[in-house]
């Protein structure tokens with residue numbers, strides 16, 4: 315789902331060395347379908363030429379607070395009106411101070427004072443300036459007024475020093491913008507719990523039993539639900555993938571951790587999607603010290619069954635629906651008799667829908683073949699597609715189930 319399409323973003327660039335990163339931002343926002351209109355302070359134009367932004371966005375850059383547009387309207391007024399969102403990146407300490415005090419003596423402060431659109435700021439400055447009580451009080455004032463602050467990172471600064479004050483990376487800023495656009499999406503106000511990744515069961519302090527699940531499907535689902543405005547709880551055992559912006563994350567390792575987290579987060583949730591691959595068995599007891607090979611020629615590990623999480627969710631849904639998710643979706647990755655096995659699981663686990671994936675095509679790959687089995691016996695046999703596209707189809711179905719409840 316592309317929440318950027320045909321959105322007008324006013325990108326305000328102020329005078330910091332991080333202005334060069336604003337060119338990347340402008341380019342990416344333009345590429346994902348937004349109309350990007352850039353306004354720059356004079357100081358910003360010393361760092362990066364307006365022509366850079368004009369070439370990237372295909373729109374003229376506004377620099378003069380008194381400039382008139384083609385229709386003889388003051389340009390900063392028309393920028394303020396047409397913006398779906400105003401993003402100031404980088405935002406200097408000076409601009410932040412002006413916004414906190416309601417100044418309107420350059421294009422950016424004038425636009426911010428006039429607009430009704432949400433305002434996002436990505437501050438960039440020396441650590442001393444950022445930590446100064448004046449800046450912190452200005453930031454607090456702006457936050458109170460609803461301005462969204464994309465916190466600066468800590469790290470290397472242009473001065474050679476190291477500390478907090480680096481502008482957030484363009485990818486993080488774009489995620490923050492996406493998050494704001496999603497707030498009035500089709501799942502706004504809905505609470506969606508998504509699990510991702512294979513669990514790990516300890517054999518000893520260095521070894522685990524696990525499986526090939528990469529977690530990519532769960533993360534694609536979380537991204538899509540966030541883009542639709544849902545409040546997403548992501549329960550994950552994955553360490554390698556970046557956390558989707560705006561998701562509330564619970565990290566788990568074992569199936570029992572996952573069990574506890576799902577039952578807790580699932581209470582009163584609108585949708586639960588179990589994309590995780592929980593280990594069904596765990597060693598009866600994990601060795602306290604590393605098992606040494608000299609100790610024996612062969613090794614037998616006694617495994618015991620882990621709880622069936624969806625089985626327990628089904629029980630709670632039946633006995634105490636207020637404490638359970640309203641819609642439950644599971645996955646079935648099978649090597650044989652895919653549809654029959656998946657249908658049996660749908661019934662056994664009391665699901666609204668199950669996503670049946672053939673193994674070995676599924677694990678770790680970016681494209682998947684899936685059949686959706688619905689509890690009303692409908693079967694949707696889908697062509698192989700990206701996990702992102704499959705996530706959208708799964709959430710369309712989940713939304714349908716919610717409407718029927």
Ligand code: CTP
Pocket residue numbers: 569588589590591592593594620621622623624625643644645646647659
């Ligand atoms: N699942 C679960 N709890 C488990 C194991 C799996 O809730 N202990 C969930 C998975 O997240 C998935 C669905 O149940 O959504 C089916 O998982 P799968 O491993 O295919 O099924 P199992 O119930 O483990 O059955 P089997 O191992 O016999 O195929």
